[in-house]
Amino acid sequence: MLSVLIPTYNFNVYPLAAAIQKQCAGSNIAFEIIVIDDGSGSALNAENDKINYLHRCSFSALSANIGRSAIRNLLASKANYTWMLFLDADTLPVDENLIKNYLPHMDNHVKVVYGGIKYKENKPETMQLLRWVYGNRREALEAEERQQRPYLRLLTLNFLAHKDVFEKVRFNENIPNVRHEDTLFSYDLMVAGLPVEHIDNNVYHLGLDNSIQFIRKSEEAIAGLKFLLQEGLLPDDYVGMGRLYARLRKAGLAATVSFIFVATRKAMLKNLLGSHPSLKLFDFYRIGYMCSLPASQ
Template sequence: MLSVLIPTYNYNIVPLVTAVQQQCSDAGIPYEIITLDDASANTAIHTDNKAINQLPNCSYNILPVNIGRSAIRNLLAKKAQNSWMLFLDADTLPTDNNLVKNYLPYLKEEPKVIYGGILYQPEKPAATEILRWVYGKEREALPADKRTENPYISLLTLNFCIHKDVFNTVHFNESIPNLRHEDTLFSYDLSRAKIPVTHINNPVYHLGLESSEVFLKKSEDAVVGLKYLTDHNLLPADYVRIAKAYNSLKKNHLLGAARLWHKVTAGIFKKNIVGKHPNLLIFDLYRLGYFCSLK
């Protein structure tokens, strides 16, 4: 009935797999948990994660070379033996003992996508990791009714169920650069194919908080990835808010002014973004300026 699919890279996923395996067993359903390591450089992680192979219906295998976020998800889906697939990111953990149980009523209906959502732990992290926590709590940890207002763009691919027939129609694009936004393109392709996305309140905790400097760099990479998608007409300019703002500036011949503005403000904005009290409006303005400065 259910294949739980977990891609990982340099992360100990034993606690996650152990928790989900117990939930699947308690639910009394046919299941498998397939984990693939995308050629992690940390060999100590390999040793830890190999314990997964001792758990019932669980497997852990290491890829010989790194293939990236899109390709590893597609490969996991190819290996899945069941009609319903639950994708979980490595740096997540169920918030309670009912993650699997709460998905089951939705797996008896027509093929579609079900997204359970995400939460961040309420305790503030270290000051050096505050940006990722603030951004996640404000922009990602949304209740189902709020996500339903924009069901496709609100889909994050770290905790969702999908029928294999749907995935055979819409899967992750492996031709794009490995620069983030593969989930954005996936959600857009679902919308084009008119695949329904159901939002429910069945979240996992996102545990993988990187430093503010690292998250800022990843955000810059994501802007580069987004520009690639819009430049190559894989995403419409109005699908993502920053791309829509960029397109508006371009139509009004204001890109030159925006580039100059970014050059002047970038240093000041960065100090706030990686500081103890990051402002998300400033973060948005920085990313927009960075988008405009790309050639």
């Protein structure tokens, strides 16, 4: 009935696998849990090997890294059941009903169901604050709000998919491994006419990057988004950053925004790395970074 698929990289995923295995066993369903490390060579895989001793669970490690898109497609190809639940390694169920709450949605319809994400309520230390603030305000949304833009609000760290979805739409393995593969996946779902349902069935996102790491990953994501736009894989109006960038280019203001970004970058970083990071400033940082990238990037 259910294949739980967990890609991981240099992370101890045993607590997640054990928690999900307990929930699946308690739900009296046919299930399997497949965990694959994407070539990290991490010492943490000694702990992850313990997953193989859990009933109906398996862990294996690739010898080389194949990237975020390919690892998810690989996991889907190994799934033996009709429904697949993808979970990121750095998540944990909010409660003991994650699997139970998904069961009513495992019907005969070929679709995707997104359960949502939450962050711990306790404010982290300053160096992790930007990621926590961004996650709480931009990602941890109730299902009713997410359903207003069902495709764009899909995050791939906690979603259920009928196996036939992957017969029509897979994660694109031909793009650079610089993030936004989930954005492209959601757009391709929309183009294919595959429905995305949103429910409140959250997991906690535990892997908070420090602010320096988060900014670096955000820059990678902007470079990835610009590539998708320039290659015509995403239309300009699909995401807000794409719409804004297109307007700036049309108005001849991209170079001006780039100049301001370069001139004020240090001042912006001082705020973003501090104890009161501004998301509006972070938005300008990202559009400024996009404008500063050469056209070929």
